[in-house]
Amino acid sequence: MIDLQRDGDVFVLRFDAGENRFSPDFLGAAEGALDTVAKNDGPGALVTVGTGKFYSNGLDLDWLGANQDRFEEYLGRVHGLYARLLSLPMPTVAALNGHAFAGGGMLALAHDFAVMRTDRGYFCLPEVDLGMTFTPGMSALIQARLPKRTAHEAMITGRRYTAEQAVAAGIVQRTAEEAEVLPAAVEWAASLAGKNGGTVGKIRTDLYGPALAALTGPAFG
Amino acid sequence: MIDLQRDGDVFVLRFDAGENRFSPDFLGAAEGALDTVAKNDGPGALVTVGTGKFYSNGLDLDWLGANQDRFEEYLGRVHGLYARLLSLPMPTVAALNGHAFAGGGMLALAHDFAVMRTDRGYFCLPEVDLGMTFTPGMSALIQARLPKRTAHEAMITGRRYTAEQAVAAGIVQRTAEEAEVLPAAVEWAASLAGKNGGTVGKIRTDLYGPALAALTGPAFG
Amino acid sequence: MIDLQRDGDVFVLRFDAGENRFSPDFLGAAEGALDTVAKNDGPGALVTVGTGKFYSNGLDLDWLGANQDRFEEYLGRVHGLYARLLSLPMPTVAALNGHAFAGGGMLALAHDFAVMRTDRGYFCLPEVDLGMTFTPGMSALIQARLPKRTAHEAMITGRRYTAEQAVAAGIVQRTAEEAEVLPAAVEWAASLAGKNGGTVGKIRTDLYGPALAALTGPAFG
Numbered sequence: 001m002i003d004l005q006r007d008g009d010v011f012v013l014r015f016d017a018g019e020n021r022f023s024p025d026f027l028g029a030a031e032g033a034l035d036t037v038a039k040n041d042g043p044g045a046l047v048t049v050g051t052g053k054f055y056s057n058g059l060d061l062d063w064l065g066a067n068q069d070r071f072e073e074y075l076g077r078v079h080g081l082y083a084r085l086l087s088l089p090m091p092t093v094a095a096l097n098g099h100a101f102a103g104g105g106m107l108a109l110a111h112d113f114a115v116m117r118t119d120r121g122y123f124c125l126p127e128v129d130l131g132m133t134f135t136p137g138m139s140a141l142i143q144a145r146l147p148k149r150t151a152h153e154a155m156i157t158g159r160r161y162t163a164e165q166a167v168a169a170g171i172v173q174r175t176a177e178e179a180e181v182l183p184a185a186v187e188w189a190a191s192l193a194g195k196n197g198g199t200v201g202k203i204r205t206d207l208y209g210p211a212l213a214a215l216t217g218p219a220f221g
Numbered sequence: 222m223i224d225l226q227r228d229g230d231v232f233v234l235r236f237d238a239g240e241n242r243f244s245p246d247f248l249g250a251a252e253g254a255l256d257t258v259a260k261n262d263g264p265g266a267l268v269t270v271g272t273g274k275f276y277s278n279g280l281d282l283d284w285l286g287a288n289q290d291r292f293e294e295y296l297g298r299v300h301g302l303y304a305r306l307l308s309l310p311m312p313t314v315a316a317l318n319g320h321a322f323a324g325g326g327m328l329a330l331a332h333d334f335a336v337m338r339t340d341r342g343y344f345c346l347p348e349v350d351l352g353m354t355f356t357p358g359m360s361a362l363i364q365a366r367l368p369k370r371t372a373h374e375a376m377i378t379g380r381r382y383t384a385e386q387a388v389a390a391g392i393v394q395r396t397a398e399e400a401e402v403l404p405a406a407v408e409w410a411a412s413l414a415g416k417n418g419g420t421v422g423k424i425r426t427d428l429y430g431p432a433l434a435a436l437t438g439p440a441f442g
Numbered sequence: 443m444i445d446l447q448r449d450g451d452v453f454v455l456r457f458d459a460g461e462n463r464f465s466p467d468f469l470g471a472a473e474g475a476l477d478t479v480a481k482n483d484g485p486g487a488l489v490t491v492g493t494g495k496f497y498s499n500g501l502d503l504d505w506l507g508a509n510q511d512r513f514e515e516y517l518g519r520v521h522g523l524y525a526r527l528l529s530l531p532m533p534t535v536a537a538l539n540g541h542a543f544a545g546g547g548m549l550a551l552a553h554d555f556a557v558m559r560t561d562r563g564y565f566c567l568p569e570v571d572l573g574m575t576f577t578p579g580m581s582a583l584i585q586a587r588l589p590k591r592t593a594h595e596a597m598i599t600g601r602r603y604t605a606e607q608a609v610a611a612g613i614v615q616r617t618a619e620e621a622e623v624l625p626a627a628v629e630w631a632a633s634l635a636g637k638n639g640g641t642v643g644k645i646r647t648d649l650y651g652p653a654l655a656a657l658t659g660p661a662f663g
Contacts, residue, residue, distance in 0.1 A: 146590070348641075
């Protein structure tokens, strides 16, 4: 479901569960992998990547439908995943091999940088078209990471951004062809792996203090 | 003074009072029209547009000069107009047929998107050259809607932006020739009219919570 | 060490102390010059500029190493310099003749606008590579002045931006060849010198209220 490998100084965390929706098992595996990564000493950086045409489609709506009484607890755990990435003591790069939708798009935003595949796949926050709104934590994350006009358009219209459009809108920083997405992300991460992890974590945690507070507070605000 | 018509799913609210300054009568008519619009059920979107060379020049300084004791009450009503647009339960597009100055520029910013006329007309916050400052509500609206560097330049220098400059600065999203401004805005609004109004309103209200709080609080902070 | 001259309506404050690090003497001279400038009546604008290949390299780490017990007091004084520029009752333009690093880069950000030399010199926040973090005041200043994605990249990676890269990233607004940096800044400042200083100061102080509060509060938060 989740595979953690090391390529030089770079941890590569591959999500390999179809649409990579956040099932409880997926979340548990991701949390465990980030526990391992966070213990790193010395140079290090993290790349996350999906498989096939999905980076991640976000919340596991099937599981949620069958477990509605656990919605708040579940959202708290998703928020926690974002918060862990935002406070991870090393640089992070998302390799967007495919769709990053809804909670999966927010997962991408929780990384320092992102490389997005050019020929296929969208970044999209489709909540408005699903009749859903954003939790205070998710809203804080999106607003902390996206230019104001982009956050507005993405949240109000549910626009699907191609890689080129996502660069223009300030959502991702780089694009690459399918085969080059992961290598480009790993190369970028490797170039940053020499940064002192503790310093990176402290600067990032300070920078996103309000978003982290929203993500670690009550899920429904 | 104000004319509300419906073009398919799109409400078109035309301001037709010369410079379209916010006289008490103008505000009353706008409030009434937005009351009608807000009651819409089913698909819907709003376009506002002015007439001739003015979208709106903002505060009615003549009326204010004769009613200085009502300044705070008056500003509260102007703030309320912005707040109603920010929380309107449907997508909104401003068709900037001409000048959008001062409070009229802020009115444009209270819409989801704006289309601006290319050959004539400026977006301008001239307060600095009038010896005026911005109320906390106005400042919050401007800062919530404009890129930081643009808010700074617009507020500190009173720069007049042409349509092309306004796109580059992130003030408006699209430009059109005079005859195409309203059709382009209506077409854009129609493309968004299928969004669930309640969801759009909730997402936008959450997104601009701090600005809405400033706009609905005491006018002088 | 610091030379204050007047060129028409424009005050030109030249830093002439090598790397222009903020020694206590440098800070005292800058504070005195800004006292003089702030007393201006009538048209006025401020340009600051360094000498040779340095605009300013920021904190005086040598002095700090010898006076570690005065770190908080010292930082408070540096914060105060930024706060004075942010609240100065006239337009301000930084002429970046050379490197603007760390606290020197933040000094540039405390101006309304900046012109940067094209062939040599970087804007850089190298704190992450020095194992340093940002004080709440510095972080608030950077976040208030830079686009979100730029603040992130600059603070997390310590990237060195050339003039062209700094324009693209929204750090500075204009570039010029070495000999033209100061004249361009003076010309720009002169074009803004007619603004009412009190109004400019009030608008800017309102606009950066939270950053000013962070800069004038306890240095370590």
